[in-house]
Amino acid sequence: MILLERYRDFLPITSRTPLITLHEGNTPLIRVENFEKYLGLKNVRIYLKYEGMNPTGSFKDRGMVMAIAKALEKGARYTICASTGNTAASAAAYSARTGLKSVVLIPEGKIALGKLAQAMIYGAKVVQINGNFDRCLELVRYLSENYDFELVNSINPYRIEGQKTAAFEIVDELGRAPDYHFIPVGNAGNITSYWKGYKEYREAGKMSNLPRMMGFQAEGAAPIVKGHVVEKPETVATAIRIGNPASWKKAEQARDESGGVIDTVSDDEILKAQRLIASLEGIFCEPASAASIAGIIKYRDVFKDGDVIVATLTGHGLKDPNVVIGNIEKPITVNPNVDDVLKAIGR
Numbered sequence: 434m435i436l437l438e439r440y441r442d443f444l445p446i447t448s449r450t451p452l453i454t455l456h457e458g459n460t461p462l463i464r465v466e467n468f469e470k471y472l473g474l475k476n477v478r479i480y481l482k483y484e485g486m487n488p489t490g491s492f493k494d495r496g497m498v499m500a501i502a503k504a505l506e507k508g509a510r511y512t513i514c515a516s517t518g519n520t521a522a523s524a525a526a527y528s529a530r531t532g533l534k535s536v537v538l539i540p541e542g543k544i545a546l547g548k549l550a551q552a553m554i555y556g557a558k559v560v561q562i563n564g565n566f567d568r569c570l571e572l573v574r575y576l577s578e579n580y581d582f583e584l585v586n587s588i589n590p591y592r593i594e595g596q597k598t599a600a601f602e603i604v605d606e607l608g609r610a611p612d613y614h615f616i617p618v619g620n621a622g623n624i625t626s627y628w629k630g631y632k633e634y635r636e637a638g639k640m641s642n643l644p645r646m647m648g649f650q651a652e653g654a655a656p657i658v659k660g661h662v663v664e665k666p667e668t669v670a671t672a673i674r675i676g677n678p679a680s681w682k683k684a685e686q687a688r689d690e691s692g693g694v695i696d697t698v699s700d701d702e703i704l705k706a707q708r709l710i711a712s713l714e715g716i717f718c719e720p721a722s723a724a725s726i727a728g729i730i731k732y733r734d735v736f737k738d739g740d741v742i743v744a745t746l747t748g749h750g751l752k753d754p755n756v757v758i759g760n761i762e763k764p765i766t767v768n769p770n771v772d773d774v775l776k777a778i779g780r
């Protein structure tokens with residue numbers, strides 16, 4: 434069943450909402466036993482919710498399908514968003530699918546190559562802004578308030594609603610909520626969505642427990658942890674390169690109500706975690722997603738026997754190939770004969 438139908442009772446769907454789909458959601462929840470062993474954890478189960486398997490390669494599709502359905506319901510013709518890349522890719526795809534025109538504002542030179550390619554091929558009007566993401570968001574807010582553009586950033590409440598479905602899927606599969614949920618934090622919409630989703634599902638009697646929400650910002654872009662706006666956010670994890678998160682207060686609420694934390698991880702820890710989970714488990718996520726993994730590594734000592742941990746891998750690694758190619762030793766070139774090849778392999 435498509436996402437909007439499956440979780441219809443928990444979503445703002447009316448008889449007039451078109452049930453559109455690119456077959457988003459229903460992403461794999463992968464147990465990672467090699468990683469558990471690597472951490473030296475015996476009676477702890479770790480699962481990764483691999484959101485890179487969504488139609489445009491990130492969790493943004495869950496919220497976008499809902500936001501675009503509501504935009505269609507009210508007769509919108511244009512969508513607009515500010516983006517570090519994945520929102521743009523998703524808005525462009527769902528707009529194309531449903532005959533809407535999409536406009537995306539991106540910070541110049543600061544979005545991963547794969548994401549830019551996606552926005553372009555889906556036919557969005559892509560405008561690069563000589564400024565950062567936070568400035569792009571201010572601009573699209575103004576434009577949507579004063580012109581007939583439908584804003585599809587996560588300040589659009591329907592985005593938050595759609596993104597709750599990831600928490601539902603996790604509970605449906607595990608038969609309970611995890612003890613800890615690890616997640617990267619950028620604009621802080623997703624941590625807000627998961628917490629809302631877990632709470633609503635418990636209210637509906639689907640499980641009795643709630644997880645601690647464990648959010649991670651990059652050191653150079655950690656406004657919530659530092660307690661003030663970061664004017665010039667910097668991190669290799671471009672999807673969370675945000676200095677003034679739109680859902681700041683709600684993220685703090687999720688942290689405090691759940692007894693969780695919002696903490697930082699360094700770029701070095703992020704890149705090491707990205708490589709570790711790829712080489713240990715065969716799962717390639719983008720740098721921002723690896724903040725979840727780096728967070729688990731940082732908090733490995735807090736887990737107790739029997740704990741169930743879920744981490745969201747927010748986006749696919751192929752979105753940002755440059756970061757890998759720039760950081761790992763390049764393949765060597767040898768002459769085309771068996772001896773040289775064996776020598777290169779080290780056999």
Ligand SMILES: *Cc1c(COP(=O)(O)O)cnc(C)c1O
Binds near residue numbers: 493520621624722747
């Ligand atoms: C958007 C995004 C994030 C950050 O999510 P927020 O809801 O802005 O906190 C993290 N990782 C990836 C891959 C993203 O696309």
